[in-house]
Amino acid sequence: MNDEALRALVRDAIARVSSRASDPPVSDAPALLHVMHPSAYQYALPPSDGPCIIEPGVQCNHCGYCQTHGH
Secondary structure, three states: OOHHHHHHHHHHHHHHHHHOOOOOOOOOOOOOOOOOOHHHOOOOOOOOOOEOOOOOOOEOOOOOHHHOOOO
16 A cells, blocks of 8 residues: 555545534444443542551552552
């Protein structure tokens, strides 16, 4: 493939995407159900202004690690 053919492909792809930018996305693939992984669940713990729950020897820096399963 030469440079001119590659440029033509890129221009064509950009034109196709630009022409349907305002249209809602349409797909032939079945809709995928987004399920959150259990490790991403966050517990509702009160914010700590004292020591870290995970490592009590250091000050809490509000990283959120104690609110998750941590993996």
